Amino acid sequence: MKQRHHPNNSRVYPPRQSPASDDPSHVVCDHRLVMKEITKEQSLVTQLRAIVLPALQADERSELVAQMFHNILDCSSKAMAKLQLLHQSDDARDDGTHVDDKKRLRRIPDDSNKEDVKPHHKHKRRRFADSVSLETPVPHYDGRQWRKYGQKNINKEKHPRSYYRCTYRHEQDCKATKTVQQKDESIGSDYPVMYTVVYHGQHTCKGNNCSDSGTDDSETKTTLQSSSDSQQSSISGYCSDPFDHQRSLDGNKLVGKSEDVIAENNIYQACDMSAFASLEFDSWELDVLLRFGA
DNA sequence: TTTATTTGACCCGT
DNA sequence: ACGGGTCAAATAAA
Numbered sequence: 001m002k003q004r005h006h007p008n009n010s011r012v013y014p015p016r017q018s019p020a021s022d023d024p025s026h027v028v029c030d031h032r033l034v035m036k037e038i039t040k041e042q043s044l045v046t047q048l049r050a051i052v053l054p055a056l057q058a059d060e061r062s063e064l065v066a067q068m069f070h071n072i073l074d075c076s077s078k079a080m081a082k083l084q085l086l087h088q089s090d091d092a093r094d095d096g097t098h099v100d101d102k103k104r105l106r107r108i109p110d111d112s113n114k115e116d117v118k119p120h121h122k123h124k125r126r127r128f129a130d131s132v133s134l135e136t137p138v139p140h141y142d143g144r145q146w147r148k149y150g151q152k153n154i155n156k157e158k159h160p161r162s163y164y165r166c167t168y169r170h171e172q173d174c175k176a177t178k179t180v181q182q183k184d185e186s187i188g189s190d191y192p193v194m195y196t197v198v199y200h201g202q203h204t205c206k207g208n209n210c211s212d213s214g215t216d217d218s219e220t221k222t223t224l225q226s227s228s229d230s231q232q233s234s235i236s237g238y239c240s241d242p243f244d245h246q247r248s249l250d251g252n253k254l255v256g257k258s259e260d261v262i263a264e265n266n267i268y269q270a271c272d273m274s275a276f277a278s279l280e281f282d283s284w285e286l287d288v289l290l291r292f293g294a
Numbered sequence: 295t296t297t298a299t300t301t302g303a304c305c306c307g308t
Numbered sequence: 309a310c311g312g313g314t315c316a317a318a319t320a321a322a
Contacts, residue, residue, distance in 0.1 A: 148299060
């Protein structure tokens with residue numbers, strides 16, 4: 001490694017349409033707005049949980065409170081999952097196109113035989129049939145193991161964009177990738193540096209930490225109690241720092257080091273994980289965060 | 295020695 | 309031609 005890595009950015013996937021028109025596209029905007037609000041709500045609830053639970057005595061009441069927090073987050077996660085389904089079906093209706101660029105729509109041509117025409121091609125250009133973007137102060141802590149494979153300076157962006165693919169890409173042919181880009185400015189002075197994370201493709205791997213749960217909301221039903229001790233004990237023992245912990249989960253050893261700014265906002269690191277709820281974010285992971293935040 | 299990251303080059307879609 | 313996603317050799321770290 002020659003230099004510190006700065007996963008970066010600003011908004012990668014802006015709202016697709018102006019809400020001004022009354023064509024069907026405004027529905028997509030509504031979805032985005034609602035999803036954004038739910039994400040905020042999840043974040044706030046998670047933060048509140050991190051504050052409240054440690055303050056309670058370890059008794060039945062605290063368990064009840066923990067369960068209630070979990071239920072609230074679970075509801076939000078389900079709502080988010082449903083909205084994403086709606087959002088994706090909107091994309092699917094969009095004449096075979098999807099947004100992956102702030103300036104234009106990328107077409108998805110049917111070039112299934114193109115590769116045969118040009119066998120010398122070193123690599124295929126990935127075509128993103130599905131992607132989910134979110135903003136988070138903890139871009140690497142999503143419970144998956146990622147391996148960085150590229151970084152680029154993006155036109156008109158202050159910070160370079162980092163490219164990650166699933167660690168099990170080769171072993172298990174998992175096609176999932178993600179890009180991380182730091183936003184130019186924070187939402188507010190009391191908020192940490194935010195990153196836009198865009199996930200492409202579904203995880204098909206089954207290896208360590210890589211569940212194959214997909215976005216099925218039924219997968220989020222594990223209880224706080226039952227899900228925590230079994231898995232997290234083997235993980236939380238690695239470190240006491242949220243970023244070290246994240247590194248151990250991610251397998252991206254460097255990424256955490258460059259985020260000193262975020263490290264000053266542990267509460268956000270520890271709590272603002274709810275944005276991943278719709279991305280196969282299991283409760284044990286939230287639980288781990290909770291402990292760090294405590 | 296193995297594994298992960300960096301980074302310039304390559305490739306493709308627009 | 310340009311912008312951005314990916315590759316892969318070189319390099320660093322464990």
